[in-house]
Amino acid sequence: MTGAGRGVLRRVRGSQAADAGAVAIIVALMTPVLLGFCALAVDIARWYVEAERVQKVADAAALAGVVYLPQDFAKGKATALSVAASNGYAPSATVSVDVRVGARPSQLEVTVASTVTNAFGQLLGFPTTTIARTAVSDYNGPAPMGSPCWAFGNEPDPLGQSRPSNCPQNPNFWATIHGPEVDKTQGDQFSTRYCAGGESGCSGSTNTEFDPNGYIWAIHVADVSRVSSVQVQLFDASYVKTGFYCDDRNLPAANAYRPNGTAENPYVSDARTRYAPGTQTRPTAYCPGDGDYASNRTTPTTTTFVLRSPVSTQNPLQAPVIGTCERQFFGWNDPASLSTVLDSRRTPAATSITDRNHYQPQLAETFHRWTTLCTIPGPLQQGDYYLQVRTDVPYGAPTSAWSAPGDNSSEHGQGANRFSIRAIVSGDPNAVSIGSLQHMPIFANDPNxxxxxxxxxxxxxxxxxxxxxxxxxxxxxxxxxxxxxxxxxxxxxxxxxxxxxxxxxxxxxxxxxxxxxxxxxxxxxxxxxxxxxxxxxxxxxxxxxxxxxxxxxxxxxxxxxxxxxxxxxxxxxxxxxxxxxxxxxxxxxxxx
Missing domain, CATH: 2.60.120 (Jelly Rolls)
Known part of the structure; x- marks a missing residue:
């Protein structure tokens, strides 16, 4: 090797030695940084875990609170905060929970923020990190039908409570429910067992849409701070055969009763007006139009009313029954005997629901007049009380059967019962409304x-x-x-x-x-x-x-x-x- 070659080799070896020294210096300098990033990765992993937890809590809180919107944001907010707290995120020095109405009045926006202490990030100047996540929920609850105020159907003998303009005293309809053996073709889609032929929702003569649980009306209390008590009343709660216009040819004439101003019974002193027959063009204001049909005229309809408390599931059939707010009313299919059975002088009072020769107190209490079902026991709850009405429970059955699911096939009511519902409100009547849920059976009757x-x-x-x-x-x-x-x-x-x-x-x-x-x-x-x-x-x-x-x-x-x-x-x-x-x-x- 020449002298020149050996010189080059010495220079290369010297350069490599110098590079090796430089790498060692770089490694020495970067090791703390690399260790810091490794430590920070541990904190970042914790951030992701915390973010997932915070999001789940925000979701749960938003879903729980939104069911009270838009009427009661305060209750919705309190519920959301309670759910967040029960999941370990109560407001504190390191946790904040912000609850507000979303872009729509039915939306609830919940933001949960959690401040965590970094195990290693604090060595790099980041002692804590705040993790925040937001959830927005929307609610579209059970929608009432038929009435925006405290009455459903026509209101004879009006209370005089304030009404909104779109809730007239006489909307020209009554609630109706038919006995289970009235043919479906007569207009009741869900309370009738049988079909005459050709109706929708039938298999042969069987009504495949029959619901033994009857119909549900919601008595909605929007704000308990504005209402101290609610009394539920029913107009003409018993089925009494009169004809659809109180025009049955067997009805007693008005003068078959005592003159107005004289008590016919403890409930009525205007019998000649209240009990008077009518016609199709001139039905009386007190006539809902109970009647039967040509092929079904044997067994009168028994009607059962059961009031249930609000329930968080908003499933009426899961709601607790209020024991003091349930009644049964037997039916009556003999119009000719009304001037007898409504006269309290016909003593002694009847002891059988088929006695046509003596005074029938329950018929006198209900016929063409308002009857109190109950005053809802306090303290009132905000939300929906559910009034269940059905016709497939025999009169005199145990009260446990009144609200029990399923059909009692031994009940054979064959008449159409028309009635109205109202609430006597102590406080602001505009905070209470009555509407049917999902299905609304009505008898429309406008003579004009x-x-x-x-x-x-x-x-x-x-x-x-x-x-x-x-x-x-x-x-x-x-x-x-x-x-x-x-x-x-x-x-x-x-x-x-x-x-x-x-x-x-x-x-x-x-x-x-x-x-x-x-x-x-x-x-x-x-x-x-x-x-x-x-x-x-x-x-x-x-x-x-x-x-x-x-x-x-x-x-x-x-x-x-x-x-x-x-x-x-x-x-x-x-x-x-x-x-x-x-x-x-x-x-x-x-x-x-």
Whole structure:
């Protein structure tokens, strides 16, 4: 090797030695940094675990509290805070829980923030880290039908309690429930066991939609701070055969009773007015129209009323029964004997519910008058009390059977019982409302008009973007040889992209008939309804709720979609029908 080559080699070896020294220095300098990052990774892993926990708590708190919106944000907030605390995140020096109304009044936004101490990050100047997560829930609870105020149906002998403008004293309908052996074709979709032939929801002569639990009305108490007591009353609670217009030919004449001003019994001193017969064109204000049908006239209908307390599941059949708020009323199918059995002079009082020759105190208490079911025991709870009404429990059955699930096939009631419900409110009556849930059986009876508008269902802004499913059964009996129409109309004060606020009309809906044939309904109107084709049939209208839907949710009288039923001019509006309405989709959901 030449001298020059050996020089180059010496320079290379020297360079390598120098590089090795530099690497050692770099490693020595970076080791603390690398160890710091490793330590920080431990803290970061903890942050991810804490973030997952915080998110779950925020989700749970939001879902628990939202069910009280929009009416009671304070209760919703308290519930959300309680759920967060029970999961280990009570507000403290290191935990904050912020609860507020979301973008819509039906939404609850919950933000949970937790400050954790870093095990190693503090060595790098980061002693703590705050982890925050937010959940937003939306609630679309059970929607009441039929009435925005404290009365459901016509109100003879009015209380004079204040009413909203869309809850008239006489809405020209009564609640109705038929005995289980009345044919379904007469208009009661769910309380009748049998079909005459051709009705929707039947298999041969069996009503496949029969529900032995009857119907449910919700008595809603919006704010217990505004109400001290609620007394529940029923008008004409017993079934008494009078004819649909109190026109049964066997009814006693008005002068068969004592003159007005003289007590007929302990309950009535105006019998000649209250008990008087009527006609189709002139039904009396006290006549709900109990009656039977040509093929079913043997056994009177027994009606059972059971009031249940609010329940967190909002399932009425899971709600506790209030023992002091349940009654049974036997039926009466002999109109000719009314002037006898309503006369308290016919002593001794009857000891049998079939005695036609003596005074019947229960009939006198209920016939064409208001009867108190009970005063709801205090302290009142905010939410829904559930009034269950059914006709498949025999009179005199043990009280445990009154609310028991299932059908008692030994009960054979064969009459249609019409009645009304109201609440006597101590405090602010506008804090109480009564509406049916899911299904609404009514007997519409307007002697003066061929067109009528009814409250259908209350839809809060939280339902924006969803769909109302509205099914009507056996509409059109009053149409005669003409055609009727059914139109769904928006709430009076509502706005939204498919709502014409000036006319309260809806631009378009869709409909599906009993043959599963679909139609587009311009103006959300279904016309062409005839009694010959639609008798005993179900039809469903799907009403889109706009994404930008708003309404006056702050009042129980706000946010009511309505139904306008029109019959041919000159046709009297008289029809027993069942309406069902619900809002599609999950009632409680996380939207963020």
């Amino acid at each position: 008009n061929s067109t009528a508008t009814f409250n259908l269902i209350r839809v809060l802004p939280g339902a924006a973007g969803k769909v109302i499913k509205f099914t009507f059964f056996d509409v059109g009996d009053a149409a005669g040889n003409g055609t009727a129409s059914v139109a769904v109309k928006a709430p009076l004060e509502a706005t939204g992209s498919n709502i014409n606020s000036a006319s309260d009309t809806i631009s378009t809906c869709s409909g599906v008939d009993w043959n599963n044939s679909a139609q587009t309904l311009s103006g959300c109107v279904r016309g062409g309804i005839t009694s010959s084709t639609w008798n005993g049939k179900s039809y469903t209208i799907y009403v889109p709720i706009p994404n930008d839907y708003t309404c006056n949710y702050g009042s129980l009288s706000g946010c009511w979609y309505r139904v306008q039923v029109g019959f041919p001019t000159g046709t009297l509006l008289t029809d027993a029908t069942t309406w069902s309405a619900s809002i599609t989709g999950d009632p409680v959901r996380l939207v963020k």
